[in-house]
Every structure is written in C-alpha cells, then in structure tokens.
Amino acid sequence: MTALALSPDAxxxxxxxxxxxxxxxxxxxxxxxWIAVVAVLAAGLVWLxxxxxxxxAAAWREYNEFCIKRGSCHYDPxxxxxxxxxxxxxxxxxxxxxxxxxxxxxxALFGRELEHxxxxxxxxxxxxxxxxxxxxxxxxxxxxxxxxxxxxxxHRLMWSAGDGRIDTAKSWYDNLTLHTNGxxxxxxxxxxxxxxxxGGVLLRRTMxxxxxxxxxxxxxxxxxxxxxxxxxxxxxxxxxxxDGYRSAGLGVDSGLVTATGAHIxxxxxxxxxxSSTCKTVYDGLDATGFYTTYHPESHYWPLQLTTTALVVxxxxxxxxxxxxxxxxxxxTPTRGGTEASV
Amino acid sequence: xxxxAAETPAPPGPARGSGADGRTAWGTLRTVLRLHRxxxxxxxxxxxxxxxxxxxxxxxxxxxxxxxxxSCQRASRDLCDISVGWIGYSxxxxxxxxLxxxxxxxxxxxxxxxxxGRELENGTAGLAWAQGITPVRWLTAKLxxxxxxxxxxxxxxxxxxxxxxxxxxxxxxxxxxxDDAYLSxxxxxxxxxxxxxxxxxxxxxxxxxxxxxLAVSVAASGLLAFVxxxxxxxxxxxxxxxxxxxGVDLPDHAWELENGLLIHGxxxxxxxxxxxxxxxxxxxxxxxxLGVTGSYTTYHPESHYWPLQLVETGVVLAVAALATAAAxxxxxxxxxxxxxx
Numbered sequence: 004m005t006a007l008a009l010s011p012d013a014x015x016x017x018x019x020x021x022x023x024x025x026x027x028x029x030x031x032x033x034x035x036x037w038i039a040v041v042a043v044l045a046a047g048l049v050w051l052x053x054x055x056x057x058x059x060a061a062a063w064r065e066y067n068e069f070c071i072k073r074g075s076c077h078y079d080p081x082x083x084x085x086x087x088x089x090x091x092x093x094x095x096x097x098x099x100x101x102x103x104x105x106x107x108x109x110x111a112l113f114g115r116e117l118e119h120x121x122x123x124x125x126x127x128x129x130x131x132x133x134x135x136x137x138x139x140x141x142x143x144x145x146x147x148x149x150x151x152x153x154x155x156x157x158h159r160l161m162w163s164a165g166d167g168r169i170d171t172a173k174s175w176y177d178n179l180t181l182h183t184n185g186x187x188x189x190x191x192x193x194x195x196x197x198x199x200x201x202g203g204v205l206l207r208r209t210m211x212x213x214x215x216x217x218x219x220x221x222x223x224x225x226x227x228x229x230x231x232x233x234x235x236x237x238x239x240x241x242x243x244x245x246d247g248y249r250s251a252g253l254g255v256d257s258g259l260v261t262a263t264g265a266h267i268x269x270x271x272x273x274x275x276x277x278s279s280t281c282k283t284v285y286d287g288l289d290a291t292g293f294y295t296t297y298h299p300e301s302h303y304w305p306l307q308l309t310t311t312a313l314v315v316x317x318x319x320x321x322x323x324x325x326x327x328x329x330x331x332x333x334x335t336p337t338r339g340g341t342e343a344s345v
Numbered sequence: 346x347x348x349x350a351a352e353t354p355a356p357p358g359p360a361r362g363s364g365a366d367g368r369t370a371w372g373t374l375r376t377v378l379r380l381h382r383x384x385x386x387x388x389x390x391x392x393x394x395x396x397x398x399x400x401x402x403x404x405x406x407x408x409x410x411x412x413x414x415x416s417c418q419r420a421s422r423d424l425c426d427i428s429v430g431w432i433g434y435s436x437x438x439x440x441x442x443x444l445x446x447x448x449x450x451x452x453x454x455x456x457x458x459x460x461x462g463r464e465l466e467n468g469t470a471g472l473a474w475a476q477g478i479t480p481v482r483w484l485t486a487k488l489x490x491x492x493x494x495x496x497x498x499x500x501x502x503x504x505x506x507x508x509x510x511x512x513x514x515x516x517x518x519x520x521x522x523x524d525d526a527y528l529s530x531x532x533x534x535x536x537x538x539x540x541x542x543x544x545x546x547x548x549x550x551x552x553x554x555x556x557x558x559l560a561v562s563v564a565a566s567g568l569l570a571f572v573x574x575x576x577x578x579x580x581x582x583x584x585x586x587x588x589x590x591x592g593v594d595l596p597d598h599a600w601e602l603e604n605g606l607l608i609h610g611x612x613x614x615x616x617x618x619x620x621x622x623x624x625x626x627x628x629x630x631x632x633x634x635l636g637v638t639g640s641y642t643t644y645h646p647e648s649h650y651w652p653l654q655l656v657e658t659g660v661v662l663a664v665a666a667l668a669t670a671a672a673x674x675x676x677x678x679x680x681x682x683x684x685x686x
Contacts, residue, residue, distance in 0.1 A: 110458075115555075209458075271414065
C-alpha cells in the first residue's frame with residue numbers, strides 16, 4: 004500500500020502541513036495515464052483539424068464540382084470516410100472523459116483510501132481531513148480542467164475548420180458535438196470529480212463510490228440536456244404551409260400555427276408543396292403555417308456558458324457537501340486523538 | 346469489509362473429514378451470493394426496470410405518435426414516415442437498445458473489479474482458500490453464479506426487446522443491423538455478456554488488483570466488441586445482385602455492404618452511374634467507352650440475421666471459453682506454486 008508515502012517526519016520538523024507531493028506519489032500511474040490520454044486525443048484532434056479536414060473538404064469539393072456538374076468524376080471517398088470515422092472516435096472519447104474522471108475519482112482517489120483506512124491513517128499524521136480533501140480536489144481539478152480544456156479548445160478549432168466545407172460534418176447542435184465544442188464538457192468532468200469525493204466520503208467504499216460518481220455525471224448530463232434549451236430565450240419563426248420547417252438549430256418546440264395564432268400539434272403530413280393532399284388536413288385544423296421555436300447558432304455561447312455555470316454550481320454543491328460530511332464524520336474522533344471510526 | 350462473510354462450515358478439519366461435498370458446494374454458492382448481493386440486487390432491479398420501460402414505450406408512450414401517423418396515412422398515402430426517427434418513441438427505443446447491447450461493459454467492470462480483483466487485492470480470496478474452499482471450486486462458483494444470473498436476466502431483456510422492436514416498425518428508424526438493435530435482439534448480446542464475465546475474471550487473476558483489473562477488463566471487452574463488429578458482415582456469405590442497368594434496387598431492410606459498377610464484368614466498388622451524365626445517349630456512350638457493363642450491390646437480406654447472429658455468438662463464446670480456460674490454468678498454476686513454496 005503506497006498510501007504511506009506521506010512523509011510525517013518532514014512535515015513535523017518543518018512545522019508545515021504537507022503540500023501536494025504525497026498526492027502525486029500516490030496517484031502517479033493515474034497522472035501518467037491522464038497525460039497519455041490527453042496527448043493521444045490532442046494528437047488525434049490536431050490530425051483531424053489539419054490533414055483530414057483538408058483532404059475530406061477537397062474530396063467534397065471535387066464531388067460537388069465534377070460528379071454533380073460535369074462528366075468525369077474523380078474524388079476520394081476514403082478521405083470522406085476517414086474524416087467521419089476519426090471524428091466519431093475522438094468526439095466519442097472526449098464525451099466519455101468526464102465519466103472516466105468520475106469513475107477514477109470515486110474509486111481510486113476517494114473510495115479506496117477510505118475503505119482501506121489509508122485516508123484515516125493520513126489524518127493522524129499531520130494532515131487534517133479538510134486539508135486532505137482540499138488537496139485531493141484542487142490538484143485534480145487543475146489537471147482535469149487543463150486537460151479537458153485543451154481538448155475542447157482543439158475540438159472547437161477542428162470543428163470550425165470543417166464547418167461549411169464538409170457536407171457530412173456534424174452540426175453545432177448535434178448532441179455530442181454541442182458539448183465537446185465547449186466548456187460544458189469541462190464542467191461535467193468537474194462534476195465527476197466532486198461526485199467521486201462525495202461518493203467516497205458518503206459511502207466509504209470503492210465500488211459504491213465509483214457507481215455513485217458515474218451515476219452523478221450521467222444524471223447531470225441528462226438534466227443539463229433537458230434544461231439547456233430553456234436557459235436562454237429561444238427564437239420563434241413561422242413559415243408557410245408550402246415551405247414547411249425551414250429553421251436549423253437546437254429545437255425547443257414545433258408545430259402548426261392556426262388563424263388565431265394558437266400553436267397546435269403537427270399531424271406530421273409535411274409541407275403542402277410536397278404533398279398537396281395535406282392541404283385538406285391543414286384546412287380542417289384551420290392551420291396557416293408552421294412554427295419552430297429554436298436556438299440559432301448565434302445562441303451557442305450564451306447556451307454553453309449558462310449551462311456551464313449551472314453544471315459548475317452542481318459540482319461546487321457536491322464538493323461542499325463532501326466537506327460538510329467529512330467535517331461532521333471526523334470532528335470528534337480526530338480531535339480527541341483517537342482513531343477515526345470507519 | 347464484508348468480504349470475509351465466508352459461509353463455510355467454521356472448522357475446516359471436521360467439515361472436510363465428514364466429506365460433505367454437497368454441503369461445501371452449496372456453502373460456496375451461498376458465499377458468492379451473499380458476498381455479491383448488492384450486485385445481484387442491482388441486476389435484479391435493472392432487468393425489470395428496462396423491461397418495464399420497454400413495455401411502457403410500446404404500449405403507452407407510442408399512442409400519440411401512432412395516432413398522428415395513422416391520421417397522416419389516411420390523409421395521404423406516402424411521406425408519412427418523413428418525421429419518423431427524430432423524436433420520442435424511436436429515440437427512446439434506441440436508447441434502451443444501446444443500454445442492453447452495451448451492458449456487457451458493466452459486467453466486465455464488475456467481474457474484473459468486484460468479483461475477483463478486489464478479493465485478490467484484499468487477500469480475502471486467499472482466506473477463503475485456507476478455509477476449505479479449493480481455489481478451483483472458488484473460481485467455479487465465482488463464474489457459475491454470476492453466469493446464471495446474467496443469462497437469466499439477459500434472456501428476459503433480449504426477449505422483451507425483440508417484442509418491443511417488432512411492435513411498431515413503421516415508427517422506428519433502427520434497422521435490424523443497427524448498433525442498438527443488432528446485439529439486443531439476439532444470442533450474440535448474451536455471448537458478449539458471458540465473454541465480458543470471463544475476460545474480467547482472467548484480467549483480475551492476471552493483475553490481482555481491483556481498479557486496474559476493472560479498467561483493463563472494460564477496455565478489453567470493449568475492444569473485442571469493436572474488432573468483431575468490423576468483421577460482422579463477413580460472418581455469412583453475402584448476396585450479390587447484378588444488373589445491366591446503371592443501378593440495382595436493394596430489397597427492403599437489406600444491409601448493404603458494397604455497391605459499384607461492373608467494368609468489363611469486374612466489380613469496381615464505390616463508383617456509380619454518376620460518372621457519366623448528359624443526355625441519355627451521351628451517358629450511354631460514355632458508359633460504353635469506360636467499359637461499364639452493369640452495376641452490382643452486395644448485401645445481407647434480413648433473412649441472414651440468424652446465421653450472422655449465430656456465427657458471431659459462436660466466435661464470442663469461443664473467446665469466452667478460451668478466457669475461462671486460461672483463468673483456470675492461471676489459478677491452478679499460481680496456487681500450486683504457492684502451496685509448494
């Protein structure tokens with residue numbers, strides 16, 4: 004058990020509380036894995052941003068220019084498929100990172116130490132429980148923020164490079180791209196970290212804390228997806244029955260508008276320009292047009308930032324709860340100099 | 346630390362001496378059940394929860410969309426499926442399908458971390474072996490009990506999903522070969538779950554630490570599924586349809602693997618009729634110049650579902666069997682040297 008790597012002598016003689024060196028010694032493998040994961044994903048995103056985007060865009064340009072308009076057709080379908088595959092893998096991996104952080108924090112960072120009693124041992128050696136928890140939260144917070152922050156920045160740059168040049172590129176409101184292009188992914192990862200702390204302090208066991216943290220991130224992401232469209236005023240656009248829906252963006256609501264201006268459900272018949280028989284359906288409903296309530300792309304940053312603020316607030320609440328719970332659980336026994344009860 | 350909840354008859358000497366093999370075997374099973382009761386309860390909650398979700402989706406949640414679709418059908422014959430798959434019912438069905446298909450990742454985490462890794466790391470496995478449970482019997486019970494619980498639960502899930510998936514096909518966009526429906530509708534899904542169990546056990550025996558075993562076992566079973574999925578189309582001979590025209594029609598619900606043109610009778614993939622255009626005569630002349638004699642498509646019709654499923658099941662179960670055999674060999678070798686030392 005390497006948890007004893009804490010050096011009590013040094014801290015006693017200097018009279019200072021130990022810094023963060025013990026944390027790095029204890030979780031060195033995790034640090035190396037994190038650096039490797041960030042490096043590999045960053046390399047993948049840079050590769051995608053430069054060469055793959057260019058070759059895919061070139062293939063699409065050739066396809067649109069020659070295959071559609073002229074006789075001869077030479078384009079590189081492999082370039083298009085390669086871009087799509089690597090985009091899918093990197094975006095999927097970046098989406099999964101907050102879950103990995105949560106599992107690690109719940110299990111390795113907090114749950115395991117509390118289950119094995121190495122945390123309790125550390126508290127008797129000049130490291131107060133609050134300081135122990137603070138160090139365990141602050142250092143990983145910095146590393147996780149730096150790593151995921153770098154990756155979402157690269158993802159954003161990469162996505163922007165392909166926007167409008169690659170016909171099959173993901174839209175800004177595609178669920179995975181929506182989050183991997185902005186700071187919400189960083190906030191989800193921090194929720195995982197704080198959820199791991201709370202799970203560990205609350206349950207004091209490795210696997211339950213892991214499950215708690217994972218469930219926490221999944222629930223936060225689900226709720227954030229539900230709330231996000233309502234965190235900024237949406238735009239409503241009415242289009243004619245002939246045109247059908249014409250707006251592309253993060254949808255909130257859609258349906259038919261009646262002559263009185265009321266919004267009613269869409270029977271799903273489609274625009275009258277496509278199917279004229281639908282006209283009788285719409286006449287029966289007294290409908291005059293389609294409406295869509297949605298967020299255009301200009302709402303991207305307001306939506307991202309409000310959601311990030313909300314998710315960071317959740318993460319902070321989880322961390323505060325962990326501190327309060329730990330304080331309450333350790334207050335009497337450690338002050339009295341006896342072993343903390345497990 | 347509930348890991349020491351060994352239910353073996355307390356004094357090892359007399360219990361062995363009485364030769365009560367049946368009792369010891371039953372005791373071992375009870376130990377495993379008791380030790381992993383939380384996981385068992387979670388599984389016992391997940392199976393009815395997912396089944397209930399499916400029943401609710403199919404029987405109740407779909408009503409509104411079904412009514413809308415039917416009224417559209419009455420109004421006009423075609424184009425009613427234009428909005429299918431975007432929203433509500435279809436999307437929820439996809440989610441449940443994905444959860445069932447990839448539940449093997451959670452099984453891998455449990456098998457690597459809790460089932461074996463934790464016990465080896467904490468030394469409770471060694472304690473059990475010292476108390477009248479032989480290592481082989483210990484591992485057999487550790488594999489058999491979860492395997493039975495997983496087979497029972499997963500069979501229920503697969504059967505319920507099959508029923509739900511087939512109930513309103515006009516309202517869904519997930520074909521039989523789609524990621525969320527392929528594994529959740531057949532025995533291959535079950536095979537992946539058993540394989541994840543075996544891989545988790547093997548990884549944990551190799552690494553002897555809970556969290557590294559958890560991580561590696563999830564990664565290994567995920568990688569296996571990814572690799573096997575790349576070869577899925579070649580598990581059964583595909584059908585090729587050729588035509589002298591510039592395009593071939595695919596039958597309904599076919600899974601297309603490749604299409605292209607026949608140039609001097611040779612299949613050239615990813616090239617289409619659009620290499621020539623202009624008036625009909627111009628296009629014809631251009632195609633003749635290139636030597637285009639027709640077009641082809643290679644696909645699996647929906648009737649290939651079962652052969653494909655069964656071959657994939659066989660492949661994955663073979664991997665599971667190999668992993669199980671390796672786990673027993675490893676355990677035997679390790680405990681043999683340990684007792685010799």
